[in-house]
Amino acid sequence: MSRDALGFRRKFGVLGPSTNTIVQPDFDAMRPYGVTNHYSRIFTPNSAAVSNESSVAGTRLIGDNVMAAVDSVMTSQPDYLVMGMSAVTFFDGKKGADLFQKQVEDRSGVGISIGSHSCTAALQAYGGVKRIAFMSPYWPAINEQVRRYFTDMGYEVVRDHCMQARSWIGIAEITTAQCREVLRMIDGDDVDAIIQVGTNLSMVKLAAAAELWLGKPVIAINTATYWHALRHNGITQQMEGFGRLLEEF
Structure with a gap:
């Protein structure tokens, strides 16, 4: 089968809020040779003076906009998805995390690493x-x-x-x-x-x-999520500078 010239090991579709400026450089810094990251922005208005109420409402809005970002990034035919937004993956506990993961995987037809379950895998x-x-x-x-x-x-x-x-x-x-x-x-x-x-x-x-x-x-959740995506895709090489998770496990 033909493979992408740069992402010949894996092409990752990364989903992140449009206001997020940290995930993309973080994931790129941890990217091994032969793996490529393809960022798809989840439309997110930059809510000012965030409060309890507005932060919850804003997070749920991001969740509502996830599927459009999934549809967009899937046109690049990634092998796997990586969730670059964490709050929505914790909502409603384990049941909510499982449901969110299933909804994205059903929509995309590929697997996804989400922040909540990636942190649990890291702890384990x-x-x-x-x-x-x-x-x-x-x-x-x-x-x-x-x-x-x-x-x-x-x-x-x-x-x-x-x-x-x-x-x-x-x-x-x-x-x-x-x-x-x-x-x-x-x-x-x-x-x-x-x-x-x-x-x-x-x-x-x-x-x-x-x-x-x-x-x-x-x-750090970005380390845990990207580590989980790599390991789930059989990429086991270790990397220094990002803590024991990528260096040892």
């Missing part, structure tokens, strides 16, 4: 994790959905923190220093692993570094 790869803390750029109402999902998956959520970004684009403007302070805030001897959700939050490099000085798994 590390092993021995029972108690977690997580951080997000979201507002409390969305953090409740993330907490519900991880509880459904059998983890005890010890602590969480929402950074309450004031717009969707504003998430990408959160600094490494701010993220580092939150990591310190939610860490503790009662936490086995820390997870960062929110794909427009730049945490891939910080999470990798934090594993060294915290001595425990620190999982």
Whole structure:
């Protein structure tokens, strides 16, 4: 069978909000030779002064617009899809995550890695994790959905923190220093692993570094999702600079 000249190992269709400026460079940085990423933007108005109510409504709007982005990217005939937006994959717990994945796979006819289940797979790869803390750029109402999902998956959520970004684009403007302070805030001897959700939050490099000085798994959702897509497609090569997940598992 003929193969794409550049994506001869795999062509990934990446679905992300149109306001998201972090996922595309993050995934490209983790892209092995022979794998190509083809970004399809989910139309997302840049809601300003995001609140509990508007963040939930905005997230559901993104979810409603996913299928149009799926239809668009499928014209490039990708082998697999990678979800570059996390909040919608946590809504309604495990049941909601399973339903979202099934709807996209039924529509596209190919598999997809979604943020919620990819984080669970990452936790299982590390092993021995029972108690977690997580951080997000979201507002409390969305953090409740993330907490519900991880509880459904059998983890005890010890602590969480929402950074309450004031717009969707504003998430990408959160600094490494701010993220580092939150990591310190939610860490503790009662936490086995820390997870960062929110794909427009730049945490891939910080999470990798934090594993060294915290001595425990620190999982950035963009790393977990792209790792899951690679491994699910039989691409097992290891990569330095993105934490233990890509280096060891």
